[in-house]
Amino acid sequence: MTVKTDTKSGLLVCQIEGDIDINSSPDIKKAFDKLISKRSPKIVVNLSGVSYVDSSGLATLVEILKNMRAYGGRIRLSNLSPRVKGLFEITKLDKLFEILQEEEEAVTTFI
């Protein structure tokens, strides 16, 4: 699993590649803790490279959202595969997260 960060239109875009699960969750948390410690106001997370997420991975994403909200930050997810999107729907996390189909849309409409 890798987390790559980039800046697009002044926004931080993170691309996660690999599984988001009980094994990779500590590393993902560590990568986002760095961004959160800098109080990044808006982050787009592109999940096109993620084909598998388990409940630990979902919990990690919820924790990142919670930590960002604590200082008024916002996070958007984009490019979810249908199966990963289905998991967000089952757990109703699609109501908690801002989920957009494409990264470009997530960035350009992030006001």
Added chain:
Amino acid sequence: MADKIFIKIPSEIRSIKNVSSRILADLEPHGLDDDHIFDIRLCVDEAVRNAIVHGNKSKKRLSVSIAYSIYPDRVEVEVSDEGAGFDYDNLPDPTTEENIMRNSGRGVLIIRKLMDRVEFRAPGNVVRMVKYLK
């Protein structure tokens, strides 16, 4: 009658993947689509993780036992731990407003949604899951 295959693993997180990988390898001749592979992998991982973390409280000396059978139309997987069980009929709903931000509690919901049949056996340290393959 399909053969029943038994696996016993220590209560270690790194052992979780070995179980789902082995079951999926045995299912390979069935030519499952990606949706079935995803669902079976996820639910087996969730059940084994629950057994390790919640059932056996991650005590390495305790084991998790898995028994599975592959039939032409379905796979049956039973996961048992050595813990005291839990009240599987009265779990907090992780999708409600007060629970949605919690860091745990989604595993059983995912299993119940993605498997075709799910039964817990009292006191709650055994879960049996069935997934139809077509």
